[in-house]
Amino acid sequence: MSQEHLTIFDTTLRDGEQSPGASMTREEKIRIARQLERLRVDVIEAGFPAASEGDFESVRAVAESVKESTVCGLARAVERDIERAGEALAGAAHARIHTFIATSTVHMENKLRMGPDEVVERAVAAVRRARDFVDDVEFSAEDAGRSEPDFLYRIVEAAIDAGATTINIPDTVGYAIPEQFGQLIADIRANVPNSDRATFSSHCHNDLGLAVANSLAAVTNGARQVECTINGLGERAGNAALEEIVMALQVRQDVFPCNTRIDTTQIVPSSKLVASVTGFQPQPNKAIVGANAFAHESGIHQDGVLKHRETYEIMRAEDVGWNTNRMVLGKHSGRNAFKSRLAEIGIELESEAILNDAFAKFKELADKKHEIFDEDLQTLVTEAGVEAE
Numbered sequence: 378m379s380q381e382h383l384t385i386f387d388t389t390l391r392d393g394e395q396s397p398g399a400s401m402t403r404e405e406k407i408r409i410a411r412q413l414e415r416l417r418v419d420v421i422e423a424g425f426p427a428a429s430e431g432d433f434e435s436v437r438a439v440a441e442s443v444k445e446s447t448v449c450g451l452a453r454a455v456e457r458d459i460e461r462a463g464e465a466l467a468g469a470a471h472a473r474i475h476t477f478i479a480t481s482t483v484h485m486e487n488k489l490r491m492g493p494d495e496v497v498e499r500a501v502a503a504v505r506r507a508r509d510f511v512d513d514v515e516f517s518a519e520d521a522g523r524s525e526p527d528f529l530y531r532i533v534e535a536a537i538d539a540g541a542t543t544i545n546i547p548d549t550v551g552y553a554i555p556e557q558f559g560q561l562i563a564d565i566r567a568n569v570p571n572s573d574r575a576t577f578s579s580h581c582h583n584d585l586g587l588a589v590a591n592s593l594a595a596v597t598n599g600a601r602q603v604e605c606t607i608n609g610l611g612e613r614a615g616n617a618a619l620e621e622i623v624m625a626l627q628v629r630q631d632v633f634p635c636n637t638r639i640d641t642t643q644i645v646p647s648s649k650l651v652a653s654v655t656g657f658q659p660q661p662n663k664a665i666v667g668a669n670a671f672a673h674e675s676g677i678h679q680d681g682v683l684k685h686r687e688t689y690e691i692m693r694a695e696d697v698g699w700n701t702n703r704m705v706l707g708k709h710s711g712r713n714a715f716k717s718r719l720a721e722i723g724i725e726l727e728s729e730a731i732l733n734d735a736f737a738k739f740k741e742l743a744d745k746k747h748e749i750f751d752e753d754l755q756t757l758v759t760e761a762g763v764e765a766e
């Protein structure tokens with residue numbers, strides 16, 4: 378299958394920062410933005426310039442220090458927000474303004490207190506004003522996942538006519554399920570007469586743990602940008618995780634029509650940097666970047682991987698930036714993994730009898746401890762050797 382390019386729009390510095398407790402200083406944003414550039418993301422959403430003086434300065438600093446990726450600033454569909462975004466992005470090599478307004482009935486009636494006509498007018502005015510500053514304008518229909526499709530078609534068509542080059546369809550509250558969300562993208566593309574003049578994008582939240590699945594369904598149905606964050610950081614349960622989307626596309630090129638320009642070896646360094654800046658460590662069993670993502674404990678798995686990696690691995694740890702996969706010695710581990718770890722740390726046993734004795738002692742200890750470390754092995758082997766003499 379010939380692969381089209383999928384734009385990776387990283388919003389770690391904006392939606393990720395909206396994770397309670399994850400706010401970042403200007404210097405931290407610059408450090409992460411530089412790493413995102415090494416990762417080769419296409420667009421970095423650096424912040425929300427109208428939110429505070431500090432965020433304005435952060436977006437301005439990121440815009441001035443990033444050269445390859447496009448730098449984006451968020452703005453409500455409000456003139457002052459758009460002007461602040463335009464000012465903050467003035468020094469960027471490639472700049473995008475991302476303006477949004479809510480389109481679901483629950484948001485329009487209860488939050489905006491506006492009727493649909495006024496919402497469309499605001500969207501059009503916002504996109505036009507953004508075009509005064511930049512050619513690259515993204516429009517988001519906030520809460521699109523719960524909006525009336527006919528109203529979405531109307532506002533998307535108007536936003537494209539006003540000059541939006543990217544149309545983002547957010548599942549703001551993580552309500553969608555993959556089949557339905559994919560169909561929504563397909564329906565918007567089919568029912569909006571000028572849809573071929575814009576790139577369609579997904580922005581999925583993870584309230585039901587479906588953000589990545591929904592984003593991939595969007596790609597299958599014609600989205601050519603996904604919005605995501607490192608480690609899936611973001612409001613509430615977070616956003617779609619960049620590393621999972623990128624690796625799903627890479628590993629399953631047989632089923633997806635797109636690939637990215639991400640340097641996958643920079644995934645783990647990016648994850649570690651974001652974790653150290655925010656203090657939010659990914660859980661150990663988190664796909665791709667969790668500490669156990671490439672660790673094998675059970676004897677059957679360890680034996681399989683030692684004989685042929687692909688028995689239990691669908692990608693290489695090194696390809697996403699880990700040094701190597703990891704054999705964890707614990708109570709499920711087998712003799713083969715035990716022997717192989719001893720060899721790795723330079724321990725050669727003089728006889729099979731000593732190995733058998735050491736392995737028996739290892740199993741006894743493993744019943745009492747979660748994980749057996751190299752220092753434990755040294756002690757075990759010494760004891761086994763002494764007894765065998």
Ligand code: KIV
Binds near residue numbers: 545548550580582
């Ligand atoms: O979740 C959302 O709807 C957003 C928009 C601002 C794109 O973050």
Ligand code: ZN
Binds near residue numbers: 392547580582612
């Ligand atoms: Zn969001």
